[in-house]
Amino acid sequence: MSTKLGKVWESLHTSFWFIPSLMVLGAIFLAYVTLTLDHQEYDLIRTLPLTYTRGPDGAREILSTVSGSMVTVATTAFSIVIVALQLASGQFGPRLLRNFMRDTGNQIVLGTFISTFIYCLLVLRTINSQDNEEFVPHFSVTCSIILAAVGVAVLIYFLHHAATSIQAQQVISNVGQDLHETIDRLFPQKIGQGEPAGQDSGTDIPRDFEREAESIRAKVGGYIQGVDNEELMKFATENDLLIRLNYRPGDFVVKGSDLVTIFPGKRIHKKLAEKINGFFVVGNQRTPQQDVEFCVNQLVEIAVRALSPGINDPFTAIQCIDQLSAALCHLAQKSIPSPYRYDDNQKLRVIAESVSFADMVDTAFNQIRQYGQSSVGVTIRLLEAIARISECTHTKEQRAALLRHAQMIERGSHEGISEELDQKDVQERYFAVLKLLKA
Numbered sequence: 001m002s003t004k005l006g007k008v009w010e011s012l013h014t015s016f017w018f019i020p021s022l023m024v025l026g027a028i029f030l031a032y033v034t035l036t037l038d039h040q041e042y043d044l045i046r047t048l049p050l051t052y053t054r055g056p057d058g059a060r061e062i063l064s065t066v067s068g069s070m071v072t073v074a075t076t077a078f079s080i081v082i083v084a085l086q087l088a089s090g091q092f093g094p095r096l097l098r099n100f101m102r103d104t105g106n107q108i109v110l111g112t113f114i115s116t117f118i119y120c121l122l123v124l125r126t127i128n129s130q131d132n133e134e135f136v137p138h139f140s141v142t143c144s145i146i147l148a149a150v151g152v153a154v155l156i157y158f159l160h161h162a163a164t165s166i167q168a169q170q171v172i173s174n175v176g177q178d179l180h181e182t183i184d185r186l187f188p189q190k191i192g193q194g195e196p197a198g199q200d201s202g203t204d205i206p207r208d209f210e211r212e213a214e215s216i217r218a219k220v221g222g223y224i225q226g227v228d229n230e231e232l233m234k235f236a237t238e239n240d241l242l243i244r245l246n247y248r249p250g251d252f253v254v255k256g257s258d259l260v261t262i263f264p265g266k267r268i269h270k271k272l273a274e275k276i277n278g279f280f281v282v283g284n285q286r287t288p289q290q291d292v293e294f295c296v297n298q299l300v301e302i303a304v305r306a307l308s309p310g311i312n313d314p315f316t317a318i319q320c321i322d323q324l325s326a327a328l329c330h331l332a333q334k335s336i337p338s339p340y341r342y343d344d345n346q347k348l349r350v351i352a353e354s355v356s357f358a359d360m361v362d363t364a365f366n367q368i369r370q371y372g373q374s375s376v377g378v379t380i381r382l383l384e385a386i387a388r389i390s391e392c393t394h395t396k397e398q399r400a401a402l403l404r405h406a407q408m409i410e411r412g413s414h415e416g417i418s419e420e421l422d423q424k425d426v427q428e429r430y431f432a433v434l435k436l437l438k439a
Helices: 002-013 017-039 056-090 094-101 105-123 138-165 168-186 230-240 270-278 293-306 312-332 357-371 378-392 396-416 420-437
Strands: 214-215 222-227 242-245 258-263 280-283 340-342 350-351
Touching: 017 105, 017 138, 056 094, 056 138, 094 168, 094 293, 105 138, 138 168, 168 293, 168 312, 214 270, 230 242, 230 270, 230 350, 258 270, 270 280, 270 340, 293 312, 293 357, 312 357, 312 378, 357 378, 357 396, 378 396, 378 420, 396 420
Parallel strands: 242 350
Antiparallel strands: 214 258, 222 280, 242 258, 340 350
């Protein structure tokens, strides 16, 4: 259930309507409160400093001016957001649009202008200029002036924020921070705190597993965005099942393919298959909820686009390599969870392969290495990144993954770099990496 709630929250957080809608509701409530105070005709309110004290015509003019200006500014702000999204899509890739959509600052800015507009309309309709029933909401009009001043401050913030949010270094830094947070969320255990239970417990798999097990097919196709691990474990324990997941978050599953394998297979029925499918959150795009490679791919996409002949910006690619190396250093100090998950009675219930350190290194470096093969600066920075990561590694498998990439980078430099002195610089970095990895 928590996984599905996380999916709902992610959808709301990346929408332009949720926070503005809440702010509009707040404006409606504020209008009700201020109008109620005005109807009470408290003398204290009228004597407050800067309180509006003129007649109904002036009140209408102020409210009309504020509401009209808020609509105009909201339209301008929305146009700026659309331009920023277009620039981000062209320069950084369409997958980076999600980061701009979930920008809380932009959502609050739009909500401020819209909610101020709604507030002024609600107050404006209550003004009555008839002599016997004249009503001027002095306190409410004063609040509208305050909201207009807040709107001006928000507009200044928005112009600054829009200008900085589309800068390459800011985008790369934000994605790198998201990657670090995702690693901490999905790999909370650090090396030195004990290995997960069942790390080498593949022998607990029944001998007749392959013969007796049956598969449950996926009812829908798309990217697996999350798996409700707690409910899946609970279900497997209650029904005395062993469940092997054939896909992990981030994988694309085709409708009708084998989603999971159940042992013993004779217990499978239609209701059980529907229940198992309900533990998987499937959508039309990848999300970072349980997919640590999502943010890695975002950085890789920025780097690859920067290395394209049309842009040819190796400095942006180098910044992405720096963020990737920092993330891999962070991951190298984490303990990768065992694929074998046990219940409270230490009985094997779920087999779920997790992303490995080697997988992350492949995802981070493969495409950048391939597209940056002819760039001396990118090649050298890749080797320097591997040297930096090697200082944080703790296992032979981690070092082997780094060594394999260092060797591929060195071999590729012979084809992509023709200048002898540049090749010499690359060789120096390569031998430094070998010395660290074989120490």
